[in-house]
Structures are given as C-alpha cells and as structure tokens.
Amino acid sequence: MMNLAPELRAAIEKAGQSHLLEYSSELLAAQLKEIDWELLPELIANYVVKKPQISIPEDLQPAPYFPLVPRNKEEEEKKARAQALGIELLKSGKAACLTVAGGQGTRLGFDGPKGTYPIGPVSGRTLFEYFAQSIARAEEKFGAPIRWYVMTSALNREATETFFRENGNLGLREDQVFFFTQGTMPAIGYDGKLLMSSPDSLALSPDGHGGTLLALRKSGALEQMKKDGVEYISYFQVDNPLVPVVNPLFIGMHALEKADMSAIMLAKTNAFEKLGNFCVTNGHLEIIEYSDLPAELAESRNPDGSLRFISGSPAIHVISRAFVERLTASGKLDLPWHRADKKIPSVSDPKPEAPNGVKLESFIFDALALAEKTLVLEGDRAEMFAPTKNPTGVDSVESCREMLIARDLRRLRAAGVKVGGDVKVELSPRRVFDDEDAIQLAAAQNLEEISSGTETVIG
Numbered sequence: 001m002m003n004l005a006p007e008l009r010a011a012i013e014k015a016g017q018s019h020l021l022e023y024s025s026e027l028l029a030a031q032l033k034e035i036d037w038e039l040l041p042e043l044i045a046n047y048v049v050k051k052p053q054i055s056i057p058e059d060l061q062p063a064p065y066f067p068l069v070p071r072n073k074e075e076e077e078k079k080a081r082a083q084a085l086g087i088e089l090l091k092s093g094k095a096a097c098l099t100v101a102g103g104q105g106t107r108l109g110f111d112g113p114k115g116t117y118p119i120g121p122v123s124g125r126t127l128f129e130y131f132a133q134s135i136a137r138a139e140e141k142f143g144a145p146i147r148w149y150v151m152t153s154a155l156n157r158e159a160t161e162t163f164f165r166e167n168g169n170l171g172l173r174e175d176q177v178f179f180f181t182q183g184t185m186p187a188i189g190y191d192g193k194l195l196m197s198s199p200d201s202l203a204l205s206p207d208g209h210g211g212t213l214l215a216l217r218k219s220g221a222l223e224q225m226k227k228d229g230v231e232y233i234s235y236f237q238v239d240n241p242l243v244p245v246v247n248p249l250f251i252g253m254h255a256l257e258k259a260d261m262s263a264i265m266l267a268k269t270n271a272f273e274k275l276g277n278f279c280v281t282n283g284h285l286e287i288i289e290y291s292d293l294p295a296e297l298a299e300s301r302n303p304d305g306s307l308r309f310i311s312g313s314p315a316i317h318v319i320s321r322a323f324v325e326r327l328t329a330s331g332k333l334d335l336p337w338h339r340a341d342k343k344i345p346s347v348s349d350p351k352p353e354a355p356n357g358v359k360l361e362s363f364i365f366d367a368l369a370l371a372e373k374t375l376v377l378e379g380d381r382a383e384m385f386a387p388t389k390n391p392t393g394v395d396s397v398e399s400c401r402e403m404l405i406a407r408d409l410r411r412l413r414a415a416g417v418k419v420g421g422d423v424k425v426e427l428s429p430r431r432v433f434d435d436e437d438a439i440q441l442a443a444a445q446n447l448e449e450i451s452s453g454t455e456t457v458i459g
Contacts (some may be wrong), residue, residue, distance in 0.1 A: 002021070002023070002024045002025070002028065002029045002032075003029060004021075004029060004032065004033075008032065008033065008037075009021065011037035011038070012032065012037060014037070015037045015040050015041050016041065016044075016192065016193075017040070017193065017194055019193060020032065020194060020196075020202075023196065023199055023200065024200075025199070025200030025201070027200050027201050028200055028201060028202065031186075031201065031202045031204070032202075034184075035186065036332075043188075043337060043360060044188060044192045047337055047339045047358060047360055048188045048190065048192055048339075048358045049192055051339065052339060054292045056288070056292070056293070056294060056297070057281040057282065059281055059282065060279050060280075060281050060288070060297070061279065061280045061281070062277075062278070062279060062280070062308050062309050062310065062311065063265075063278035063279055063280045063285055063311055063376055064280070064376065065265050065278070065311055065376035065377065065378050066078075066079075066253060066375070066376070066377050066378065067378050068378040068379065068380055078253075078256070079249065079253075081252070081256060082249055082252035082253040082255075082256050083248055083249045083252055084252065085251075085252035085255055085256055086247070086248030086249055086250070086251040086252025086253070086255070087142070087248045087252070088252075089231075089232065089248075089251055089252065089255060090138070090142040090144060090146075090246060090248060090251065091142045091143055091144055092144060092229075093144035093145055093146075093228065093229055093230070094229065094230060094231045094232055095146065095230065095231075095232045095233070095234055095246050095251055096146060096147045096148070096149060096225055096228070096230045096232075096233055096234070097131070097135060097146060097147070097148045097149065097233075097234050097236075097245050097246065098148075098149045098151070098212070098216075098233050098234065098235045098236075098319075099115075099131060099148065099149070099150050099151065099236060099237070099238050100151050100182075100209050100212060100235070100236075100237050100238060100364075101113065101114065101115045101128075101150050101151060101152055101156075101160065101237075101238035102151060102152055102153030102155075102156065102182050102206050102209075103153070103156075103238065103239070104155065104156060105117045107389065107390060107391075108388070108390070108391055108397060109391055112156075112159060112163075113152070113156040113159050113160045113163065114127065114238055114239055114388075115127045115128040115150075115160065115163075115238045116128060116159075116160070116163050117388065117397075119241055119388060119397065119400060119401065119404075120401075120404075120426055120457075121401035121402075121404055121405050121424060121426050122424055122425070122426040122455055122456065122457050123426055123428075123457045127238055127239065127241055127388070128163070128164070128170060128238070129167075129170055130241040130429050131148070131238075131241070131245055132148070132169075132170035132171060132172050132177075133170070133171065133428065133429040133430035134244075134245045134429040134430075134433060135148055135172065135176075135245050135246075136171055136172060136430060137429060137430055137431065137432070137433040137437070138245060138246050138433050141433055141434075141437070142246075145176070145228070146176075146245075146246065147176055147177075147178060147224070147225075147228060147230070148172065148176060148177050148178070149178045149180065149216070149221050149233075150177060150178070150179050150180075151180055151181070151182050151212055151215060152179060152180070152181055152182070153181065153182055153206045154181055154182075154184060154204070154206075155206075157179065157181050160179065161179055164177060171430070178219075178221055178224060180215055180216070180218075180219035180220075180221050181215065181219070182206050182207060182208075182209075182211045182212060182215050183206075183207040183211045183214065183215055183218075184204040184205060184206060184207055185204065185205060185206075185207045185359065185360045185361065186202045186203065186204055187202075187203040187204070187205055187342070187344045187346075187357050187358070187359050188357055188358050188360070189344075189346070189356060189357045189358075190356065190357060190358070195344055195346040195347075195348075195357055196346055196347045196348075197345060197346060197347070198347065199347060203344055203345070203346055203357075205359045205361070206361065207360070207361055207362060208338070208360075208361025208362040208363055208364075209237075209315075209361075209362075209363060209364045210333070210335045210361070210362025210363045210364045210366060210367070211333075211361075211362055212235075212364055213324050213327055213328055213333055213364065213367060214328050214332070214333040216324055216328070217324070217325075217328040217331070218331075222321065222324060222325060222328075225321050226321065226325075230321055231255075231320065231321055231322070232251050232254065232255065232318055232319070232320060232321070233317075233318065233319040233320075233321060233324070234246045234247065234250075234251065234317075234318060235315075235316070235317040235318070235319055235364070236315070236316050236317075237315050237387075239387050239388040239389060240314070240315075240316075240384075240385060240386060240387050240388070241386065241388070241400065241404065242383070242384055242385060242386035242400070242403055242404060242407060243314075243316055243384050243385070244383075244384060244433075244434075247318075247384075249377070250262065250264065250316075250318055250377055250379075251318055253375060253377050254318040254320075254375055257373060257375045258373055259318075259320070259371070259373045259374055259375040260319075260320050260322075260323035260371035260372055260373055260374065261317060261318070261319050261320070261323055261367055261368055261371045261374055262317060262318045262319075262374060262375040262376070262377065263278065263285075263313060263316070263317050263365070263368065263374070263375070263376050263377070264313075264314055264316040264317070264376075264377055264378075264379040264384065265278050265311035265312060265313065265314075265376050265377070265378050265379065266311075266312050266313075266314050266378070266379055266381045266385055267310050267311070267312070267378070267381070268307060268309075268310055268311070268312040271295075271298040271299045271307055271309075272290065272295075272298060273290065273312055274290050274395075275290060275312030275313050275314065276288065276289055276290060276312065276313040276365060277289075277290065277293050277298075277309045277311065277312065277313075278311035278312075278313060278376055279309065284368070284369045284371075285368045285369065285371070285374040285376065286365075286366075286368060286369050287313050287363075287365040287366075287368065290312075293309065297309060311376065311378075313365060314379070314381075314384070314385045314387075315364075315365070316379065316384065316385075317364070319367075323367075323371060327367065327370060333362075335362040335363070335366045335367060335370075336362065336363075336366050337360045337361070337362055338360070338361055338362065338363060339358050339359075339360060340358065340359045340360075340361065341355040341357075341358060342355055342356075342357060342358070342359050343355055343356060344356055344357040344359070382403065382406065382407065382410075383407060386399065386400040386403035386404060387400065388400045404426065405423075405424060405425060405426065408425050408426060408427040408432075408438075408458075409423065409425060411427060411432065411435055411438035412425065412427070412438060412442065412447075412450065412458075414435055414438065414439070415435075415438045415439040415441075415442035415443075415447075416439075416442065416448075417442050417447050417448060417449065417450060418448065418449040418450070419449075419450045420449075420450060420451045420452030420453070420454070421452045421453075422452055422453050423450055423452065423453070423454050423455075424454070424455040424456075425450060425454065425455075425456055425457075425458060426456075426457045426458070427441070427457075427458050427459055428457060428458065428459030430459065431458075431459030432459055441458065441459055445458070
C-alpha cells in the first residue's frame, strides 16, 4: 500500500479516481501529490466527458499591428525611438532569453532533444549552438550579460544537460544557462479515469508551452531574473534558428508601449497557413488557432484585396517579468486548456490502435488575453522565421537551411561582397549577430567576392 496522507486518499476517492489506489510505488505516490484534485473533476467534465465547443465571438476583428515598413513620419520616429531604447535596455542588462525546448527530434527522424539536431547548412552546428553562439555575440555587442533560460521536458532534461556539459556549455559561462522543466498533466481515458503508463507510474505528458510561465516561478527562474535586474524576457522556440535571440527594436517597442506581453506577427502566405491568427475581441488581443477560424473569416478580404486576418503568429514574444510574477503570484496559472485526442499506451491497452484518451495542454499565447497592455509588431519572415518541424517540404529541415543560407547571402551582399551562383555559405552566429557585424567581418577578412559553387563557413 502506498504511503499517502489520509486527506490525499480522500481527495483521490472524491475525484472518482480510487482505481489509482490499487497500485503502489514511491514514484506514483509522488505523482499523486502533485495533482490538483479539486480541479481535476472540472477538467474531466469540461474537456473529456464532453468535447469543448469552439465558439467564435461575434465582435472578432483583425488585431492592429505596428507595420514592418513605417507608413508615415510619426511611425518612422517611433521606430527609431524604439530601436534606441531597445539597445539601451540591452546595454543595461535588462533582457534575458527564454527558449522552449521540451520537444524531441522524433518527427525529424532524430533520436534526442530537438535542440541537439544538427541544422547548420554547412557547419552542421546544432539548434542549441545557433542560439548559444548568437547570445555570446550579443553579450559582446551590447556589453552586458544575457542569461539564457532553457525550458526542457521531464523526458529530455537529462539528455539536454548532458549535451551542454559534454560540449563545454556551448561556449557560455557555466552559470549563464538556467535549465528548468515544464510541468506535466496526467492523460485521461475517455471514461474519465487517469491512465497508468505502467504499474508504478501515471501516463504523464508535458502541460504545453503555456506551462512555461508557472514553471518560471516554481523553478526559481523568476527570482533569478529579479536578482539580475532583468525586466524583459525574449521568448522563442527551439526549432527556429533564424530568430534573433534578442531583438532591440522589438524589446524597445514593448518597453515604449509599456506592454505586459508583445508578439511578432508575420503576414500569412495564404488564408489557411498553419499559424494562429491575431484577433481582437472584447477589447483584448487573442490568438485564434488556424483550425478554429471559420473559412469565411479566414478568406475575407479588405477592399484592396488583401486578407483581413493577415496576421499570423510565429510564437515569438517579449514578456515583462512583472507580468509573469502577477499571473503566477498564487502559485497557479489560470489559462484555458486545449484538448488533444491521442493514442495513449497504458497498462490496460499497451498498443492502442485508435485514440483512447485525452491529453490536456495550455498555450502561452492565451496569456495575451490576460494582459492589460499588448503590442503586435510586424516582422520580416525572411529574417526571423524558419521553423524545423518536418524532414522535407514546408517548415522543414530543407527549407530552414535554405532560409539560413539566403539570410547570410543577403548580409554578405549588403556588406558589398560579390556572390556567385550556387553558393552555400554560413556566417558564424558567434561573429555575426546582425547586418552591422556582417559588414565588419567582411572588412576584417578583406572579403570581396565569393566564387560560384563555394561551400564554406565564414567567421
């Protein structure tokens, strides 16, 4: 029999999960202590027993955004102020990086944490190395420390830390990288019973990137940020090596607007591109999933023929530390849950042939609706979004490498370098953070021309 407090046993029975008491292990006992038994019956009733119905608000409108190219002098001046402020904040050590890296490389045919996948088109440097080297260069450039918060899952925490340790912390200081683990949620069978993956463990799954915010508090990361004087968190996902690890304009615009949480938007390539849609309802910014936006809205057009709901989310944010502190002050985080029907191996059904239960996860973008002030800034897709989700095709290893090469070739041409055809060039993120760095590197190496057919790493 498991060593459980009487009140915990009573809570488990009251929640209709007494079948769990038939098992016994120290691991299971520890897992049961972590579950919110008061909330669980409500989650089962609202997300498992009945399927949540997606309702689109009648007042739904496209969200306003600050454009990539200023439309008038006022916007030009604001952009310049934001850029200058962002640089000043970075020089003052007011920003930190946060990477969500809980996923595995399974879809890429890779055995290991996705961040350890070799994505460099010439060098083979990993996703983690891209970010680490870019952070190191940003520190040099702005003359202030930048701590890197890496959120893993319980599944890949050990492998991730081992990778960093065996590779010299990827060139960063030992105390510069702060690992923390996202929370988990128990998988629930369609009968409303929690599933057991084995006789000594619940079937658990990550609680979604929305769990990042609460995990920041529980791990002590928020406390560390406050100690360091960090006010702004640059948030991005591990599968996107094109993203600027810190973006002076974005950080500056966020601070200028006194926003709680800000987001980059990209102009969608088509009405049904698989990006969440930035919308406004009841005065609040929200993201409506691409699969939930009705076709008549997705395809609706402005008088000039452009899409009304043009703003897609690449999951790039700036979040104020103070906002996360407020949201998580109670030790809980009240974000909506999203249902995913899955084939979940369990003691009773080791190899299900069809979905047999529900996994619940929260999404970080749902925190936008809880913010008092938000900002949406248009970004340049070619400069910041090359997700690595599939081996080939759209949003793939292939397309990501092509975009990395294209970005670096553009930088070289902007530096005055003549580039021949069929060139495969990779600029080292340790030397090149932005266009200015590319110009300086080209000058330092007397680089005037790259001949056709060249395949090289520069820097």
